Amino acid sequence: MIRTHASGGDFGRLRAEFALPESFGPDVLAEAEAAVLDPLAATGEREDATGLPFVTIDPPGSKDLDQAMLLERTVHGFRVHYAIADLAVFVPPGGALDREARRRGQTLYLPDGNVPLHPPVLSEGAASLLPGEVRPAVLWTIDVGEDGALAGTRVRRALVRSTEQFDYEGVQAALDAGCPHPSVAALPELGRLRRERAVRRGALELQLPEQEITGDVDGGWVLARRPRTAVDAWNAELSLLTGMAAAQIMIEAGIGVLRTLPPADPDSVGWLRRSAAAGGLSWPPETTVSEFLSTLDPERPASMALYADTTRLLRGAGYTAFDGALPEVVTHAGIGGPYAHVTAPIRRLVDRFATEVCLAVTAGREVPSWVREALADVPAQMSASDGLAARVERACIDQVEAWVLAERVGQEFAAVVLRAEETRAEILLEDPPVMAKCAGTRFPEGERIMVRLSEVDVEHRRVSFERV
Structure with a gap:
């Protein structure tokens, strides 16, 4: 990891420029405080899954923990237990919390602190899957065959208790040392299988280096290039697996909200092939974009350049809601199939509504009216917040880059x-x-x-x- 230290100020001016909210209104905070007084009393009937040894994998220091996992090897393949924070139990439809969440859209992350979607008493407290705490969750149990294919899905409300909080590098080190936690011991095998299937279905993985900003002990900032570990990729495959299972449920039911991206046109793919040739990369005619990208060494400059060029094929992503007839596009070309956001409801608005659709459909119940009414507005709300999040992230990186290079x-x-x-x-x-x-x-x-x-x-x- 390449790291560079820089002195500099805070991000107050940037926050003001983007008109980022500094806090929550008193009505929102009051509703959140009321929701956490006895959160389990209002959860309704739930499966008791507190005996399952769930663990979380998140960046170091994270408190807004959406997901906890337990992986099991079975006779026929794998069983994935994926517990997702149940935000709906804390957010009354149409209330102050709900209105504010719709206005914000998602959590924004800045080096000097985030702008949360929900008040911290929820996002970092009562709703977060913190270790040792009993929490209401939406529990996905997904069976995967020996070939990595989705074989069955069950989703219901449950009570869970995470046993450990890990970060990516720690899990990677334990796997490399041959002593992984039992709950994630099957992650490499399952992750590789799912990645192989992703390549075959045409998913595009761009291994561009990530720029990361952290604070240092002297009050300055550290700009780093963080390499993506294998655990990052395998963990992402679990979220993708769940999102694809959710999309399948919603498509079959004829109601929901999907993350969509139209297929790249042949001219764009042809341009990418010419770009590869110009960079000295040999791309056999019969090899797909996904297959070719999977063979590249991400450390090579020519590979990094082609990854940057491939971003052209991923333009046009959005959110598509439907209630009745299916939309023309129900797939995400970058993922290679139908996909929906359901695994990060603490940090992203759309997940709460998509999850409620899946819970209702799989239980044979009508989708709640408050969810049906919200579906039409969610795509625009998410697109707006995605755009803001991208601009804020870029501005933060640009600011630290300027601080790093100011004297050079x-x-x-x-x-x-x-x-x-x-x-x-x-x-x-x-x-x-x-x-x-x-x-x-x-x-x-x-x-x-x-x-x-x-x-x-x-x-x-x-x-x-x-x-x-």
């Missing part, structure tokens, strides 16, 4: 060309891990070059480079 104008750096245009390119510096624009011509896409830092504008969060 005129210095030269090694960089990888990710995407090239006629007079500029998108580059990734190797150290510090900065992604920026660079002026110049004839950029060799997917190759290493030297660049000079020509300007830093800390106030406007801009850095400028020129090719040496």
